[in-house]
Amino acid sequence: MAELVGKSVQEAKRVILKDKPKAKIVVVSARSMVTKDYRPDRCRGTDTMASGCADSSPMLPPYILPEDGAASCYKEFVLDAAAVLPEDGATRCKLMEAASWMPLSYSRKAQDWAPRFLGPWAAAHPAHPLGPALDGPLPFSLETGYVEVEETHGVELFYYFIESERNPQEDPLILWISGGPGCSGLNALFFDIGPLKLDVAGYTEGLFPRLFYFEASWTKVSNVIFLDAPVGTGFSYAREAQGLNVSITGTGRQVRIFLERWFVQHPEFASNPLYIGGDSYSGITVPVTALEMANHNPNGELNLKGYMVGNGLTDKNCDDGGRFPFMHGMGLISDELYEGALDSCVGDLVSTPKTTECAQALQAISEATSDINPMHILEPLCEVEYLQHSTPNRIFATRLLVQEENDEPGSIFPRTASPSLPVDCRASGYYLSDIWANDAEVREMLGIREGSVGIWRLCPTLLHLRMDVHNTVPYHRNLTQRGYRALVYNGDHDLVITFVGTQAWIRTLGYPVVAPWRPWYSNRQPAGFTTEYAYNLTYATVKGGGHMAPESRPKECLHMIEKWTSPAGRL
Template identity: 30%
Template sequence: MEKLLWAIVGLSVICSVTAVAAGDEDVIIHQVTDGKFTDHLIKELPGAPPYSFDMHSGYITVDEAHQRALFYWFVEADVEDPTTVPLTLWLNGGPGCSSVGGGTLSELGPFYPDKDGKTLLKNPNSWNKVSNLIFLESPAGVGFSYSNTSADLTTGDERTALDSYLFLVKFLQLYPKFAKLPFYIAGESYAGHYVPQLAATILKLDKDSVINFKGIAVGNAWTDSSIDNFGAIFFWWTHALISDTSFYGMAKTCNLSATGPLHSLHHSSGEEKTCDDFVELAANEMGNINIYEIYVDVCLSAAAQAETKHFAKQLNRHPKRPGSLGALPLKTDDSKYDPCIDNEVEAYLNQPAVQKALHANTTGLPYIWTDCSNIVNYSEKDLLGSVIPVYKDVLLKSDLKIMIYSGDVDAIVPVTGSRAWISTLGLNIVEDWKPYYVNNQVGGYVTKYDKMTFATVRGAGHMVPYTQPERGLYLFGNFISENA
């Protein structure tokens, strides 16, 4: 499951799951022949319970010259006729984290792994109850996706959007009966960049309306570094995670629009404290909490602790910075999710029988799948850039339905930042803030603007479909319905 992890404790974005070191030989081990679409039907998924819908997975090449191919997992809707409901592309963020490990097997897909890492359990709140779902590992170098050209591993928002568009065009050629369905893009976290930029690319390039594009939905969306970063430190302070000293110190000394990943701490040599000093103070004050959902526990497995130490060393961070890498929320309902689900997902996808069933790693050579890539060199300029202009100049001038939603106990890209950047769009309120209900309980709150809907999900963390699955499904199902 993809996560954002602040390199200065909330002030930048990187992947948080350990990836196996890989040289060029690891990048080019896959071989794919495009033009001859082989049968991508998943005939038998190891460890899965009985299911009545079809699933497909495999590679689609988006650049023949470079042999750059993206891996996808397509889950048809669990309804009598899947061509009667929409088609949705789901994107996890990072940047550089997997939509297969996150979306398919941890959040909104039909299954999730049991603690043995071999058996799959049914997800009663899978979004394939209301939509056909495409989970795409993007950009190349993430998960099973690859390129035979090493230079492709240095990438950014523009190529990621273009590759995803080319993938969609070929995907609809491969699955023509789904081509005219209402199409949506959804995602979370750094998909706050991926989703709107892909949407703008489709609007620009799809002149023949090959894609029946209807709308986008983004959760806890990383959108504008300055606004989202201030939203984060403000959330920490107002939720009693840090002191007045560290909050006002960061607000005064930190350039929140220019703080990127892998920035090491440089302590002041004199008496005057710097931004990094206040950031380290905040990290110590928060302790080892689950920064993705602040009111639940962290994973205490040996693997998760090892990941924490690994990235603390890589980032030159204080080892007590908030958030245990690999730590996911402990479910408080009757479901069998556990806070260490990342470990089970990785164990499941690294079984040779599973990779064969998914038509992944087609050479059969040893390949270790990891949730987030450490071989993708993603543009820091793009990471720190704002996509607010994409909304103002393109998306809000289109006929697309737009929903921004926010789990309200996420402290990485919290609701405070999302509300702040939405306020800069100058939208007119059609229906002001009000609660919505799921099973007679407040599921969250919603505000409808003339060009956008904003909703919160009560009690949800950074990964809404994982932390509040029933409320997440309700919200998404209503959004894509004709009456939403």
């Protein structure tokens, strides 16, 4: 291939294709540096992934490293050898051994290779999405991939898997489903319980968002799968549109299948204690999924020990009814407003008002609290003007981002826009996540299948999802009475799902108290309060926490989950 040196990319392509018409040429940019190809039509005998093939014990492919200041190099995959073509004025490109470069993790399908962010790569390549704010190698392994959970319509669930930084062979495995419904696994990875954060304070208009390592992550003490579920969430997709028509119970079934098949490819984690977790709307999804696993696990292949739900939607009457005594107790509404509403509405503050007096009393409360951030009553309510396609006009600091049907990639959050990103507004980070995940080279790095997902949104509206479960109290009763452990917790400054409402539905279980209300501690300070009930149910508040308690109180929540999943099992 020496005759190709010095030729333009197009000239080099013509030369190669003239000699080898079926050859496939792949661009490897300096940002992602991952070369991927799969040619099943020419995989024979002992061919390996280094030749674009796969066998029963796949080898790691080599990597192409540009030299002489080149932005990228080209590699042609052929059966017996690889031809490396220089670009951007480079005089040569270097083929790196897999052992000395960034390894890949083998995902379920042979043609899907997903990167692990390991080794010295991120620190040595500041142009990479993970590089600028990272000093040295990442202290954890990150794997991405797909698992097919329904063959008829081709439903593929996408995941991010991070091994525990402590003892991955023995630490618990948590499968985390973000709320919404429809919030991506990146929602939890970036903003809730994961080890990466977007650098809002250091963001410069027009540049690529930077990430930094965050130590108070649940991956310090547990292995975590961040799952894009239900289908249509994040990078999960269906090859046929009918595959998007799924219910909450159907999602539980698909998540069970996901885990069963994931363990086939990761048998080393099959014996780890397994927990299902989530927050917000996952108060519905998590118990449904856990019960699905409990009901379809005759041989104990899934080592399910329990589940955890934070500020979870559970029972509408309790959840909604808890907001009014919460607002009153927190000093957001006066005695007169609260007692007037109780009198006018005859104690029913949840149902549609039946009288004008009741409607007026509730309207007065709404007006008095309209500028309160419901996700965390002590944090500012931010008007995020750059979310031009979101409704209503005033955007609360939430993840309820609505995608228009005619949106095209890049139309909602143009790079040339000039948004003000206030550091004290959590929505600023949500905005940057859209930029990050919609970047073409990030998608290549993550192994996203081309054409599978258009515009990525942190929390899109899943119009196809059927809400066939509206109350999960029976699921909690079923699971706990069968011996599964449950942790139910509330950030105590959340107005969306209040600790008042959560305690109300827990009381409907009728469980006796085993250990009465007491403080639990983090760093020798009260971090909240807890009550232990019969049937392995633990309830806890997180002092100062909001709707996503780990987002606002990360260190305390890390200690909470470490204690609860420990052999002692108590906060």
